[in-house]
Amino acid sequence: MLREGLFVVIATCVALAAARTPPQSENIEELLKNVDARYSDNVFEDASLDVPELIRKYRYPVEIHEVTTEDGYILQMHRIPYGRDNHNVPGVRKPVVFLMHGLLSSSADLVIMGPGSGLAYILAEEGFDVWMGNARGNYYSRRHVRLNPDAILSTAFWRFSWDEIGNIDLPTMIDYALEKSGQERLHYVGHSQGTTSFFVMGSMRPEYNAKIISMHALAPVAYMANNRSLLLRILASYSNDIESIASLIGFGEFMPNSVVFTWAGQALCRDEVVFQPICSNIMFLIGGWNEDQHNTTMMPAIFGHTPAGASVRQFAHYGQGINDRGFRRYDQGSRISNYRTYGSFRPPSYDLKKVTAPVFLHYSDNDPLAHVNDVDRLFRELGRPIGKFRVPLATFTHLDFIYAIDARALIYNRVINLIKAMDVNGLEGIAAVEGIEAMEVLEDNV
Numbered sequence: 074m075l076r077e078g079l080f081v082v083i084a085t086c087v088a089l090a091a092a093r094t095p096p097q098s099e100n101i102e103e104l105l106k107n108v109d110a111r112y113s114d115n116v117f118e119d120a121s122l123d124v125p126e127l128i129r130k131y132r133y134p135v136e137i138h139e140v141t142t143e144d145g146y147i148l149q150m151h152r153i154p155y156g157r158d159n160h161n162v163p164g165v166r167k168p169v170v171f172l173m174h175g176l177l178s179s180s181a182d183l184v185i186m187g188p189g190s191g192l193a194y195i196l197a198e199e200g201f202d203v204w205m206g207n208a209r210g211n212y213y214s215r216r217h218v219r220l221n222p223d224a225i226l227s228t229a230f231w232r233f234s235w236d237e238i239g240n241i242d243l244p245t246m247i248d249y250a251l252e253k254s255g256q257e258r259l260h261y262v263g264h265s266q267g268t269t270s271f272f273v274m275g276s277m278r279p280e281y282n283a284k285i286i287s288m289h290a291l292a293p294v295a296y297m298a299n300n301r302s303l304l305l306r307i308l309a310s311y312s313n314d315i316e317s318i319a320s321l322i323g324f325g326e327f328m329p330n331s332v333v334f335t336w337a338g339q340a341l342c343r344d345e346v347v348f349q350p351i352c353s354n355i356m357f358l359i360g361g362w363n364e365d366q367h368n369t370t371m372m373p374a375i376f377g378h379t380p381a382g383a384s385v386r387q388f389a390h391y392g393q394g395i396n397d398r399g400f401r402r403y404d405q406g407s408r409i410s411n412y413r414t415y416g417s418f419r420p421p422s423y424d425l426k427k428v429t430a431p432v433f434l435h436y437s438d439n440d441p442l443a444h445v446n447d448v449d450r451l452f453r454e455l456g457r458p459i460g461k462f463r464v465p466l467a468t469f470t471h472l473d474f475i476y477a478i479d480a481r482a483l484i485y486n487r488v489i490n491l492i493k494a495m496d497v498n499g500l501e502g503i504a505a506v507e508g509i510e511a512m513e514v515l516e517d518n519v
């Protein structure tokens with residue numbers, strides 16, 4: 074029934090998309106009017122601009138950087154090197170904060186809600202040099218020196234999960250950001266898959282822990298043994314077959330970002346349209362529902378940028394973790410291929426003890442993808458867990474870490490205080506952070 078429902082929604086989207094004409098966005102200069110607003114001044118315009126255009130529209134400095142990984146993926150990073158209203162002198166060396174998006178998302182997550190609530194803007198105003206990564210396969214990193222993501226008969230481009238994102242993409246992007254900014258270490262903030270891939274990096278490439286001053290995991294996902302979202306439970310039940318079926322039909326990409334989603338988002342999700350609840354429900358199926366923190370007016374802008382593309386294998390890998398209740402490398406599908414790849418019949422577990430970067434976990438009670446029990450287990454098993462912070466709002470859910478109306482007050486301000494404290498005084502600085510009484514810092518670790 075769920076799949077039929079989704080099918081109806083998508084079919085309606087396609088029909089409506091065909092009936093609409095795209096907005097004009099060719100002339101970016103025209104858009105560079107005096108936009109100082111805290112919120113989006115035009116959600117349809119924001120849906121049609123890409124991330125660098127969007128940042129320029131709100132009069133922030135932006136740089137586009139590209140790196141090629143050792144296995145040939147060309148990744149695009151976006152940088153906001155300084156602020157617009159504060160800390161806005163170019164050329165001053167600043168501490169680097171590296172931001173990493175979640176599954177099916179992109180760097181757009183960090184700016185889409187506008188200068189008042191987008192984490193990247195807020196950090197730039199607070200005096201940080203902000204770098205945003207894009208994982209292989211998403212809209213900005215859908216290129217390879219040799220492989221074609223759109224090849225009809227080969228899914229070679231798409232043969233990766235978040236194992237490769239953590240093992241290869243993150244180290245490559247972090248090294249590049251450090252070199253360009255002339256720094257030796259940085260702060261890392263990840264959301265959802267942006268935390269999973271960090272834990273992969275910390276355990277598989279432990280030398281990178283030394284490059285991290287502090288790591289902030291928003292809605293941390295490593296173990297998925299407890300209650301799941303409806304959509305992921307369905308995916309998990311097919312995780313053994315999902316990739317083989319997909320590759321049989323020559324399909325390695327999961328839900329490519331296409332104009333269909335953009336126009337469907339605009340047609341169906343705008344205010345006053347009867348379909349708006351459906352838009353909210355798609356979000357709900359994926360990441361949980363929180364009516365109070367959900368700015369439905371922003372739906373068209375969000376759907377202009379999300380989903381931004383991912384491989385089928387990224388979902389299959391999460392599905393394996395849900396079924397197996399562990400945090401392991403990708404199961405190649407047979408004992409023989411596992412043996413060939415890993416030297417063991419079962420894929421090895423990621424060794425979380427090797428993640429020795431100082432980690433702060435920010436989680437919530439109502440998150441279907443990062444259950445409280447799973448977060449507790451992760452915290453216990455990490456090599457150097459420092460603090461665990463529950464969002465003080467019971468209804469707060471997975472996507473709220475990015476899209477919530479009050480994300481800044483509920484989470485970002487605390488993350489920024491922690492980053493500043495770590496930057497100046499390391500772990501000694503933490504105890505002095507305002508609002509300490511609301512924190513669940515483990516005494517032993519401070």
Ligand SMILES: *[C@@H]1O[C@H](CO)[C@@H](O)[C@H](O)[C@H]1NC(C)=O
Binds near residue numbers: 112113
């Ligand atoms: C929701 O978004 C719109 C458009 O960006 C903005 O005008 C409005 O103030 C936002 N509402 C809240 C409660 O933040």
Ligand SMILES: *[C@@H]1O[C@H](CO)[C@@H](O)[C@H](O)[C@H]1NC(C)=O
Binds near residue numbers: 299300
């Ligand atoms: C899982 O969800 C069901 C309902 O969907 C609920 O009754 C149960 O208490 C939940 N279990 C946990 C461990 O949260």
